[in-house]
Amino acid sequence: MWYFLIKQRALEKAQYQRLQKRASLAEVELFNEPFENWYIFSVEKDVYSLFMDYLDREGIEYKLTADRPTRDDMLVEMQ
Template identity: 65%
Template structure:
């Protein structure tokens, strides 16, 4: 699996719905102010190229990792 991390406030509803259809699992990590909420899209290795191509074509910023990040790792990334 590949994990695409996208800040919730940077993603429009239409893009979220399109990505959700392509992902095997979509999770939302909710944080308190002043930190951003994150979407974590789990995408099978065979499908990650088309998922990434969509993000790049639409100009959506993301982080990509082969290991699912923990909540603490996401929080540390924002500090």
């Protein structure tokens, strides 16, 4: 499984809906100000390259990881 992390403000509603359909699981990690909310898309290994290609074509910035980050991991990275 691969995990794509995308800042919530980086996606339009239609893009989010398309990504939801392509992912195995879509989650929202909510944070309080001054931190941003993140979408976490879980994608199977056999289709992650198609998912990544879509993000690249749409010009959507993302972080890719093989392990799902914890909430604490995400907070540390944002500080």
